[in-house]
Amino acid sequence: MDAHGTRKVRARNPTAYRARRRRSPMAKQPPAYLRVAAHLRDQIRTGRLTAGTALPTEAQLVAEYGVSITVVKGAIGALKWEGLVEGRRGSGVYVRSSHPLAQYTVDRRNVREGHPLPDVGGQWDVASQDAEAEAEIAGRLQIDLGSSVTCTTYRLSEEGRTVRLVKSWEPMRLADGTLIEWPGRGPRPDIIGRLDTIGLAVATIEERVTTRAARPDELTALNLSGHRHYVLAVARTHFLDSGRPIETADVVLPGELCEIVNTFNVG
Structure with missing residues (x-):
């Protein structure tokens, strides 16, 4: 406050504020479901999960990645959208064949x-x-x-x-x-x-x-x-x-x- 009791408000520097946001580690982190999807995608593309192999169950993925069931469902949904995995009714989720059937x-x-x-x-x-x-x-x-x-x-x-x-x-x-x-x-x-x-x-x-x-x-x-x-x-x-x-x-x-x-x- 100044001598008259008026509160002074410091103007925010937009450029500096954006720079601080860019430096923030949290701003660089993708959503959790994308991180889980990226890790599973890497295992598929490198051959650690081969065509026809069943993915771990949702409960196993929750335990492995320390995330919620919602995050796991989102990750599997992303891989299905990309055509990398498919759900089989009553059986689970499997890696799809990499060649056209x-x-x-x-x-x-x-x-x-x-x-x-x-x-x-x-x-x-x-x-x-x-x-x-x-x-x-x-x-x-x-x-x-x-x-x-x-x-x-x-x-x-x-x-x-x-x-x-x-x-x-x-x-x-x-x-x-x-x-x-x-x-x-x-x-x-x-x-x-x-x-x-x-x-x-x-x-x-x-x-x-x-x-x-x-x-x-x-x-x-x-x-x-x-x-x-x-x-x-x-x-x-x-x-x-x-x-x-x-x-x-x-x-x-x-x-x-x-x-x-x-x-x-x-x-």
Whole structure:
């Protein structure tokens, strides 16, 4: 205070104040959950935690790092978001494979010249049934709404998990009563080979590839935990030389686990 009893307030130097804050050790510390995530990430990237290995339980991580359960959950959530780990219902959290599990391979070589389509490996489960064409499918196949179609679902599994979902539709009249009446059976199970056996030559294949959020049934089928996963969705249609669509399919792959490989034969 001065001689008149008035309190003097010293003006703060903003530059000096910011400098003191920058020098403060606390200002440099990232949140606890990020520190725990960084340590676990380092163990994954250096190979101390290998693909398929279960992370310690939440209780073990709380004890190991001396943090709360909330911090541990935040760290695991960050690693899930980065695609480094995945939760398995009723089992725990595991390090994910570092290589793409699902590979969507499109080989443009002519299969009728002795170049077979690539073998994607894995185990296919196939089931077919009679159905009626809904509006979207009727439009893609250029048939009347409600027309009879053969609907086939395929599931491709690799390393013990489903990595590709396919659902295809063909006009019922296409192969009714022939060797290829049911997709996935017969001497040549691939679509081009099947149609060749009844004298229908596929001339054009159209694919529309988009990304979107995984639907609830896809989260379950592809074993994707949480709600922030995306998938690659491929709408594929085979056409005859006349321009008539002969088969259409939806292919769904987990976006963070797959890669698309296109091979083109030039000349």
